[in-house]
Amino acid sequence: MTSNEQPATSRHYNLFMRAVLSPDEMREMDEFTIKRLGVPDAVLMESAGRGCFAGLSELYGDLAGASVVVVAGKGNNGGDGFVIARYASFAGAGVRVFLLGKKSELKGSPKIYAGVLEKLGIEIEETTTRSRKLAAALADADLVVDAVFGTGFSGKADGLYAWAIEAINASDGFVFSVDIPSGVDGATGKAAGPAVAADATATMAYPKIGHFIYPGRFMTGELFVVDIGIPPVLESAARRWIPDHEDIAEIIPMRFGPENKSSFGRLLVVAGSWQYSGAAILAGQGALRAGAGIVYLAVPESLKPHLVGKLTEAILVGLPEKGGSIAQGGLESLKSLKPDAMVLGPGLGRTAGAKKAALELLTGLDVPAIVDADGLWAIAGELDGLLKKRKFPLVLTPHPGEMALFTGGNPTEIDENRLRVAEDFASVREKLVLVLKGGPTITATGDMTYLNPTGNPGMAVGGSGDVLAGVIGSLLAQGVAAEDAALAGVYLHGLAGDIAADCLGEASLLPSDMADFLPDAIREVLEEPEELEE
Secondary structure, three states: EEEEOOHHHHHOOOOEEEEEHHHHHHHHHHHHHHOOOOOOOOHHHHHHHHHHHHHHHHHHOOOOOOOOEEOOOOHHHOOOOOHHHHHHHHOOOOEEEEEEEHHHHHHHOHHHHHHHHHHHOOOOEOOOOOOHHHHOOOOOOOEEEEOOOOOOOOOOOOOHHHHHHHHHHHHOOOOEEEEOOOOOOOOOOOOOOOOOOOOOEEEEEEOOOHHOOOHHHHHHHHEEEEEEEEEEEHHHHHEEEEEOOOHHHHHOOOOOOOOOOHOOOOEEEEEEOOOOOHHHHHHHHHHHOOOOOOOEEEEEEHHHHHHHOOOOEEEEEOOOOOOEOOOOOOOHHOOOOOOOOEEEOOOOOOOHHHHHHHHHHHHOOOOOEEEOOOOHHHOOOOHHHHHHHHHOOOEOOHHHHHHHHHHHOHHHHHHHHHHHHHHHHOOOOOEEEEEEEEOOEEOOOHHHOEOOOOOHHHOOOHHOOOOHHHHHHHHHHHHOHHHHHHHHHHHHHHHHHHHHHHHHHHOOHHHHHHHHOOOHHHHHOOOOOHHHHO
16 A cells, blocks of 8 residues: 555645655755855754745735744754744734743754844743643644754653643644654654644755654645755755656656557566456556556466456466466466566465466566565565576565565564665665555665655555556566656556545545556646646
């Protein structure tokens, strides 16, 4: 499942690729800009606060007459909040600023901007204990600015901070977090204690890991990125990226006119068993909707009659079988089809015969391949040997439970640490692209990582991964490189799920809906931004 907790009816994607940074990487960029380029810290803080206010105004509208409460910490995040308070006051809002601590504890740029507020007659109300005054102000606020902790926060919010976060969450006002919702770890997305559930968040210069990993992804709300003057050249060293429509549009193969069906690839889908007969159909649907010219569905021989007419555009191929699953012996007949790529695994069943057949095909049929579902079980313990034997890359698409077959450990822990697990696993293996499905889906290679921004919880249904395997396999068959095929396949699959949820609601989504809405997803990413705005 790819996942995005934002309602499907308010889908919001970037219009250009963004680097995603850890808090340490962002800190290094700040230090370079301040110390090496000589840009004063106070200038960056002014840019941050002004940019946050611009995003807030875009979302909320006219602030004239609105009741705005800024809850600030003692660090730079609080300083950003002081700048926002000033601009809100200029816009005609009634502004109250509460500092969680004493003004005498402020240093550097936050101290400067606290002084600016006081010279304008805006009181900074010190709060060192649980305050009825702050609770009452939050209860009456139209808009709450959370400027307590920044992306460098880790651990657990407790004491006064925990109380303030809970008071912010109890407010009926629009909650706007500065940089990241307070209580969320910017490096992991985890929240060990209470965390602000924001309606929107404005972060500085680049998105952070914590904005995209749950529960941080849910807490963030709508995310805005504020330009504070960090030199763009610094992002060239980034490892992690968020793809966008334009990136995916560049990957989708173009059609010029004189092509025939073979021009768009022959995809072999080895899938299905008596227990999971629908998996092959779903993978085939995803493949055809993603543009493959020819799709062969290779299934156990006795299953063929039961699939006739289920996917009329695909070509059914029978394979040797044992106990309702495929068995060894089909390699030469499949080679004769001259496939350009292969999908192996959806619904194969976990039998000894299926395992031997899967290894035979991956060793003897050296084409770009995606291994999914029961195919992952079949190659667990054999992966490194397979990679050494193969010329072409493998794309693996496990969910956390299947990832545990390769790494050991608990699926829940893998899910909670999905970024680290995916990067660690992929970084030591060549000719491998790992797609760790979940919220969000992580696509990792030896040196690059992509966090997918599309998808929704309605896609958490059996068979969704089969469609995804077909989409990625289709792109592989069309000649797209493995890394790009995985990146685009995951994005398009999630976007199709979002469009389907717009029409059908999340609770009612079926995997076949994701296949059916793939044409809409592809058309959307290929349209110019101006067309989308219209």
